[in-house]
Amino acid sequence: MGIKIHGIPHGATLRVLAAANEKELQYQLVYVDLPSGAHKQPSFLSLNPFGQIPAFEDGDLTLFESRAITKYIAHTYEEKGTPLTYKTRKQMADQAIWMEVEAHQFDPVVSKLARELVYNFYFNKPTDEAIVEENKSKLAKILDVYEARLSKSKYLAGDLFTLADLHHLPGLQSLMGTQISKLFEERPYVCQWCKDILARPAWEKALALQKQI
Known part of the structure; x- marks a missing residue:
């Protein structure tokens, strides 16, 4: 059956696409026609009872919620592509913290x-x-914390790119063309971090799918 990612190449679905690309996985993007209400139909609700994208299938396993999906991808396909997670106790703890920061402070x-x-x-x-x-x-204060953190390590959880960084990508992408981009540019470590992760080939591959719809 293979891997199917149900959604559109925007927003939270991009988070899942980026993770799959980092892991060099083969997958099918199943377009969900939101304007027609396809995400509220029984066939989609069987994948995500909340009627929201993305949804994810890997064989007979079904998941929803983008961050849960990326964690599944990172751990299930641990040996493929980019590691995306740490194994040492301290760095695992740091990664967990910054993943929570993204979800509850930044996003x-x-x-x-x-x-x-x-x-x-x-x-x-x-x-x-x-x-x-x-x-x-509020964002300026959050980014002050990020600047202090990134002055000590290349990425949020340490010197390796992980899910803690990847989860930020959709939010960062959405603001880069707005007045808010100045908040990132004014902080040199944050600015460099943004340039780095937004230029990753896996992310660019995910964004390229936007041209196909």
Whole structure:
């Protein structure tokens, strides 16, 4: 049956595509037609009962939630491609911390900024400047913490690229063409980290799929 990634090459689905590419896996991207409501139909709900993308199949195993999928990929295909995880106790702990930071500190703020500055613009909706300013301030404080961390190691969990870095990619990509990019550029270690991970071939391969739909 092979690996199937159900979604579109945007947002959280990109996180899964990047992980699969880092592991050099063969997979099929199954396009989910969101405008038609395909993600709310019984066939898709059998894969993700919340009716959200992405969903993932590996043979007879089904998963949803992008971060859970990337963890599965990293551990199941441990010997293939980029390691993506650490094995030593200290570095495993550091990786776990920064994965939680991404999910609970970084992503909620970035998602609000992306909605106001990217998606509202795309759908011709007004930008709520108050929301932008509030979350811009929050992100600046978060990035100060990142700058301090990245002054000590090349990547968030150490000197190897891991899921802790990979999970940031969709959020970073969404903001790079907006006014918020200045917050990243003003912090030299954060800036270098962004340039590094956004230029990874696995990420560029995931983004290239956008041209096929």
